Amino acid sequence: MILVFGGTTEGRRTAEVLEKAGATYYYSTKTGEQDVSLHHGIRLHGALDHHAMVAFCREHDIQLLVDAAHPFARQLHETVAEVAKELRVPAIRYERIFPQRDSNLTWIDDYSQVPTDIHSLLATTGVQSIAKLKPLEAKGIKVYYRILPRESSIRLAKEQGATDEQLLFYEDSAVIDVETEAVLLKESGLSGGFQEKVDVAKAKGMRIIVLKRPATPSIYHIVNGPHGLRRAVEKLLPDFFPLHSGLTTGTCATAAAVAATTRLIKGETPAEVPILLPDGETIMVSVGYGDGYAYCIKEAGDDPDVTNGIEVRVSLTPNPSPIDEGGIVFEGGEGVGRFSLPGFDYPPGEPAINKGPRQMIHQNIEPLTRNQESLTVTISVPGGKEIAHRTFNPRLGIEGGISIIGVSGIVEPFSEEAFIQSIRKCMEVAKASGSDRVVINSGAKSERFVRAYYPTLPSQAFVEYGNYIGETLKIAHELGFRQVTLGVMLGKAVKLAAGNLDTHSKKTVMDKTFIASMLEEAGCPIDLTNLTLARELWERISPEKIEDFCRVVLQHCMQHCQPLVPHTALTLLLIDDDGTIHSL
Structure with missing residues (x-):
């Protein structure tokens, strides 16, 4: 059984992923106010302290904890981590996607570090932060508090000493409707509207002060998207999903390319590499190394795929000058076919490496190769020519091997979307x-x-x-x-x-x-x-x-x-x- 701590966008996405299993799980929120559709999930509400969480987990045979709560729910994160350690139960942290920290913003670790060389401040950090910011008012700083238009929030704000004049309400979290010298934000991630708030504040010329998110306890398995969540659940609780997901050949080629680039540029050979998927989330993929190449073993999960278990290799060759594809040239080696008919992303004669995987590879290795000379990326699949005879490729006009494909980067078992996409490609070729x-x-x-x-x-x-x-x-x-x-x-x-x-x-x-x-x-x-x-x-x-x-x-x-x-x-x-x- 799985116990989820939600109440956020990530919580809702967690429920969407787990619902696909058709198995029962528990979904807990502090207030019970979140609108989330559950068919197999059992709703719980009310905060659980350490003792209550341990008791619940033991009573209901909880075998996996998923913390999808707000990044700043520090106490909950620590409690879940402590309970997971005590009960020897794995825990997943469904983290938000955070943009790279902008050095032009003022970053602080605690409310006490808010600069005092300002005259006015708009605090968007929630009603619970009002008492922590009250000392600023004693120093002559005019502070406005932006909170949700709920009776409970208004009551709590006034209990902490906020006046009607100081309270602002919002439905759109990115709107800034008061003129102040500075704005205080939480590092709430993309789904928390952080970048939108920053952009609006910059446009208004405001000084932007950001409270850093708390560190995540090391016991967690960290994911930041639905694909990574499902793969983590499949690994930690294998029987929950009746069928397991897999990786596209494009993701395997990307992982091999990242591994090869990491070895070339840094001299390192990690057993796993992070891969940025097209939807913006990052997953970890296992890789290996050979003489002059890196490789990734294709895992199709429970999807009936003849390419399951193949070895996708990538070798790199430096080029003397920048070229197309953002400094990258793609070549097909052994077992990778070539387009022989029109209707694909690239003309006849090009290696059968679709646009999606090319973009994934470029996006993932570009940060590693920045300021370096351009590269030729050669993808090979030993045995690919023989495997291709058992695919649609000969009919599509892909000759000499398999194609390197993938739209989402992940293959869901018996995926309707994947099959329909293959139909579409066949129709386009027709x-x-x-x-x-x-x-x-x-x-x-x-x-x-x-x-x-x-x-x-x-x-x-x-x-x-x-x-x-x-x-x-x-x-x-x-x-x-x-x-x-x-x-x-x-x-x-x-x-x-x-x-x-x-x-x-x-x-x-x-x-x-x-x-x-x-x-x-x-x-x-x-x-x-x-x-x-x-x-x-x-x-x-x-x-x-x-x-x-x-x-x-x-x-x-x-x-x-x-x-x-x-x-x-x-x-x-x-x-x-x-x-x-x-x-x-």
Whole structure:
């Protein structure tokens, strides 16, 4: 069981991550006022001291603590750390993302360090800080306190001696609606609106004083985003998520590049390196080193990926002068394919390293290579040429090896997003092939039959939709295909006819009642009591009624599909088990 301390944006994100597991957990806030959607989480409210937290953890068999509370909840951070140590339970700190400290701001460790050479100050540090700032008023400094417009906050502020004139209220934390010489901020991170407040204060010419965030106890496993949180939970409490996430080949290449650069520039060979993901969070990735290269082993988690376990290598070669890609040239070594068709981020002949991974690599190694000569980054995958035959790459026109891809940097198991992105890329290649018609089909068997039906179309014009019929048709509409053919076998067709545009068995099952209504409509009612699979209908329906039934099924399918491609000539093909094709 997991106990989460939330009440913040990070707390809400923690709940979103844990909800995906479908397992019970506890979500605790001090006041219970946060609006957070929980389906599997059990809400708790009220502060827990050391004794109460230990008792709760023992009573409810808590095996993992997640501290996603405010950065300045120092007492809670220390209590969680103490309890974790006492009970020998791992603890995760979901930290905010903090911008690099600006040396032009005044940084302080405590309220007593607020400079006194100012005439007026706006304090945005919360109602609890008023008593700590009162000594400034005794020194002749006019102090305004900006607090939330809550009755409890107003009452507490006045109990500490604040007057009505001194109190300011806000809904937008970045708005500064009083003219003062200086402003006092907490180092609250990006999600706390820190940078927005700094930008507004700078524009007003105010002196900016910042209270540094407290140090995080060393016992914590620190993460600063949802991907890192999930990976930490998977590592520390492996049974919580039924399926585990993995890394894209782009992230593996980035990790290997960072490791190789670290060795080249600093002479260091760390076992793990920090990787900045496209969403701004940082995760730690394991790496290794060889003769002249660094490497990262691809872990796909529980996603069915033929590249799982491959070794992604990066070697670096200094260049004599700055070049494109911000001082970086990318080369594909052994096992990395090349683009042979248009429709990708880069033209034919370029190594199959997509734009996302290139940007990730540049963003991650640029701080290490600053003021250094430019580099050629060569990515290699031993055995990649053989592995590529088991991927979409040959059909996409990627020759000689695998491609280095990845949008988010993380692969969620059986990710719909990842599969749909691969469909989109196939559709873009089909469009770039120059074919006016794209033929979408469910898999290898149906594709074999529709290829024979359209023998003159290029191979890139045939795209597998798996179960995502609706999403594939939407992509076809976005790309402006003039003609689309949908090939479907009976098992998926009866689901599609009932309006299910995602035919995965987890989303929908065969509806015998609806099938019976279509049989009635076709004038061939039969007993469906013992029907297990839709394809059994081919044998049960009399031969002279097969075409009537196919027509009804296709008509219902067309009603749901045509609206998704309103400006496209749509052809539907219903494919028999022996390859016979029925159409309207």
